[in-house]
Amino acid sequence: MGDVVEDHRPLSRSYLRHTAAFRDGADTPRDFLERCLAVVDERERDVRAFVTMDAAAARRAADASTTRWRAGRALSPIDGMPVGVKDIIETADMPTQMGSPLFAGWRSHRDAASVAALRHAGAVILGKTVTTEFAAQEARETRNPHDLRRTPGGSSSGSAAAVACGMVSAALGTQVVGSIVRPASYCGCIGFKPGAGSLNRGGSHDHLSHSCLGVLAGGMADCWQVAFEIAVRVGGDPGHPALRGPSAVPSPSRPGRLAILRTEGWATAPARARQVFETACGRLRQARIECVASEEDDRLGVVEDALTGALRLTLDIVDRESLWPLNTYRDRDSGGLSRAMLERLSRAEAMTADDYDLLLARRDRLRALYAGLAATYDAAVTLSANDCAPLGMDSTGDPSFAVPGSLLGVPAMSLPLLRAGGLPLGLQVLGFRGADAQLFAVAGSIVSCLGDDGPLSGQSYP
Numbered sequence: 001m002g003d004v005v006e007d008h009r010p011l012s013r014s015y016l017r018h019t020a021a022f023r024d025g026a027d028t029p030r031d032f033l034e035r036c037l038a039v040v041d042e043r044e045r046d047v048r049a050f051v052t053m054d055a056a057a058a059r060r061a062a063d064a065s066t067t068r069w070r071a072g073r074a075l076s077p078i079d080g081m082p083v084g085v086k087d088i089i090e091t092a093d094m095p096t097q098m099g100s101p102l103f104a105g106w107r108s109h110r111d112a113a114s115v116a117a118l119r120h121a122g123a124v125i126l127g128k129t130v131t132t133e134f135a136a137q138e139a140r141e142t143r144n145p146h147d148l149r150r151t152p153g154g155s156s157s158g159s160a161a162a163v164a165c166g167m168v169s170a171a172l173g174t175q176v177v178g179s180i181v182r183p184a185s186y187c188g189c190i191g192f193k194p195g196a197g198s199l200n201r202g203g204s205h206d207h208l209s210h211s212c213l214g215v216l217a218g219g220m221a222d223c224w225q226v227a228f229e230i231a232v233r234v235g236g237d238p239g240h241p242a243l244r245g246p247s248a249v250p251s252p253s254r255p256g257r258l259a260i261l262r263t264e265g266w267a268t269a270p271a272r273a274r275q276v277f278e279t280a281c282g283r284l285r286q287a288r289i290e291c292v293a294s295e296e297d298d299r300l301g302v303v304e305d306a307l308t309g310a311l312r313l314t315l316d317i318v319d320r321e322s323l324w325p326l327n328t329y330r331d332r333d334s335g336g337l338s339r340a341m342l343e344r345l346s347r348a349e350a351m352t353a354d355d356y357d358l359l360l361a362r363r364d365r366l367r368a369l370y371a372g373l374a375a376t377y378d379a380a381v382t383l384s385a386n387d388c389a390p391l392g393m394d395s396t397g398d399p400s401f402a403v404p405g406s407l408l409g410v411p412a413m414s415l416p417l418l419r420a421g422g423l424p425l426g427l428q429v430l431g432f433r434g435a436d437a438q439l440f441a442v443a444g445s446i447v448s449c450l451g452d453d454g455p456l457s458g459q460s461y462p
Contacts, residue, residue, distance in 0.1 A: 014219035015081040015169040022069040022080070029065040029080025033058060033124060036082045039166045046148055048141045049162035051087050052094045053127030058082065061124040068122065077248070078225050079122030084162045084171035086155075087128040088135050089213075090203040091115050094125075098205055099133040099140050099155075102329055102336040112203025114172055114213055117233035118226070129158030129171055132396060135179060135206055138338045139396050144186055146423055150389040153183030154396030156216060160187040163216045170218070170226045174204060176211035177314055178385075178402025181428060184216055184414040185384035186397065188424030190223050191216050195433050196409035197240025199230050208321045210314075210363075210409055220447065224249040224440055245437030252444030255378035258284065259300055260293040261430070262382070263307045265400035269386040273425060276418045277383050280427055280450055284381075287449040291381070299373065306369055311403045313362060316347075320356045323348040363407060367433075370408050374432040379442045384414035384426030401428065411436040413443050417450045 013036065021027035037055060044050060065080030074080075090096045090112040097103045115125065130142045132155040142157040144150040145165045152161045156173030160183035163171050173180045175193045184191025192215045199213040206213075213230075217223035227243055236242035260281060266274065281291045294301035326345040329337055337345075373380070383401045390397055405412030410433055414426035429446060431439030 013166040013169050014222050016077055016219065016221045016225060019069075019074075019077060022066075022074070023072070025070065029069060029124070030059065030062040032080065033062040033082050033126075036126070036167055043145065043165050044167070047143055047145050047161050047165055049129055049158040049165065049167060050084070050127045051097060051130050051158065054094060055126070057093060058124050058126045065122050065124065075120070075122035076229050078118070078222075078229055081123045081170065081222070081226070082126045082168045083118055083123045083226070084126055084129040084159050084168045085115055086135075086159050086171070086173050087131045088174065088205040089115060089172055090205075091125060091128065094128050096128070096205070099131045099135070099138070100336065102333060108203070110203060113200040113234040114204065114230050117200075117230040120233055121229040123226075123229075126168055129156070129162055131155050132157065133338050133341065135174055135176070136340065136344070137396060138340055139393055143393070144389045146188065147389070149391050150423075151186065151393055151396055153178075153186040153385075153389065155179040156183050157396065159216045160184055160189055160191065163187070163189040163218055166218070170222050171216050173214050173216050174201075174206045174211055175214055175402070175406055176206060176208045176318060177311070177406055178399030180214045180216060181384050181402035181405065181412055181414045181426065182397055182399055184416070185424065185426030185428075186389035188416040189216050189218055190220060190416065191384075191414040191426070192223050192227060193405060193412045194227060194243055194436050195411045195431070197237040198243040198411070198436060199227060199236060200234040200242075201237055202234070208318055210317070210406055212406075220440065220444060221249040227436075241434065243436050245440070250437045250441040250444065252448055253438070253441035254445045255289055255442045257290045257292060257377050258442075259297075259373055259377040259380040260291055260382070261300065261304060261380045261404070262294065263304055263310065263401070263404050265383065265386050265398070268398055268400060269383065270420075273383060273387045273420045276420055276425065277427070280418060281381070284446065284449055289445075289449065292377070297376075299376075303370055303373065306366055307404050307407075310366075310407050311400055313359060314403050314407050316351075317356070317359050317363065319344050319347040320351045320359070367408050370410070371432060374435075379432075379439060380430040381446075382428050382430070383418075384428040388420040388423035388425050405430050409433060411439045413439060415443060415447060417447065
């Protein structure tokens with residue numbers, strides 16, 4: 001296989017499209033898994049999406065699911081769905097190594113809350129997907145499945161690549177800066193970052209205050225269902241309301257008005273990326289969806305200006321909140337930490353409690369300012385990344401477009417609807433706190449307007 005895959009269309013391996021066939025016996029979860037494993041055999045050597053895999057255990061779980069579907073006793077709509085789990089999320093039966101030599105072979109001997117929920121729903125945990133070091137910026141071995149010379153993004157690198165290849169129908173990811181939205185954009189799959197605290201992060205090694213557990217998937221329905229099955233079984237983070245909504249993907253709902261947000265990422269976006277975004281907005285307007293930019297509403301300009309420096313603010317908060325456990329890792333074995341992690345720890349130790357309080361106060365003001373748009377707009381739209389995936393494996397790419405959703409704590413979704421340089425580029429939809437289901441409804445309407453000749457209308461895996 002060459003480095004560049006000629007057909008760049010994302011190919012959705014939707015599990016939910018097959019459940020009717022599972023019921024009538026025309027297909028089985030075991031056969032579905034075997035089709036996924038065939039792709040693993042074909043592509044994993046090049047793409048390197050998984051750090052650990054247990055195909056034998058997956059086959060046993062798929063056989064049990066097949067028996068339940070035949071008997072009409074499926075545990076949930078995702079009973080039997082092959083799922084990947086980002087390797088900072090604990091699994092009882094596989095190591096959780098967090099992209100760090102300090103945790104090589106480490107086992108907690110328990111499932112994270114999300115993994116336990118998925119198993120109770122009957123999902124098949126195929127393996128652990130590659131993450132950057134402690135879900136930060138130190139790149140690891142995964143390659144972009146559309147062009148092996150390019151980064152898949154990070155830190156949910158393996159999850160995005162595995163979904164985009166059709167190795168799994170969905171995978172768990174996490175995001176504190178841009179770790180779901182950006183790799184989803186680069187790899188050409190759906191990436192859903194819920195509102196802060198909406199899905200339980202227990203057993204996931206991402207304790208930072210605006211980090212979120214999320215889902216990468218090949219289809220909207222699969223993405224929602226995985227999130228829903230987690231929320232209904234283990235809720236949200238302690239002290240936070242869980243994701244709420246219908247038991248199946250929310251029906252598309254045409255938005256009355258969308259806000260166009262041109263945050264500081266626009267300064268690094270090439271003309272081709274800006275043009276495909278503007279063309280998409282033009283098509284939405286042709287579909288009689290009002291798309292409003294800052295030239296037409298001064299409040300949007302105020303929000304855009306306030307979000308200047310969002311990446312620096314986010315990284316400063318992350319630095320301080322990383323003081324522990326990085327200090328304990330350094331004391332144990334400083335040679336096991338990357339230079340980037342040691343520099344983060346140094347910055348954290350230089351900050352004071354007062355410094356941190358000021359950062360949080362600024363974040364609170366930004367969140368309140370953006371929340372004020374909810375009375376006028378159904379959602380906001382922007383790019384998911386400043387361009388297609390860059391060449392090279394030394395970086396996971398520019399997160400500037402993804403970081404506002406993280407900082408604001410709102411639900412965000414990358415839709416594989418755009419292309420730049422012949423490669424995937426995500427259209428990002430930002431919702432409002434507590435309105436994750438509404439985000440899906442709006443996103444579904446956008447897909448119906450833009451997807452007729454875009455990637456989401458492309459070929460589907462069997």
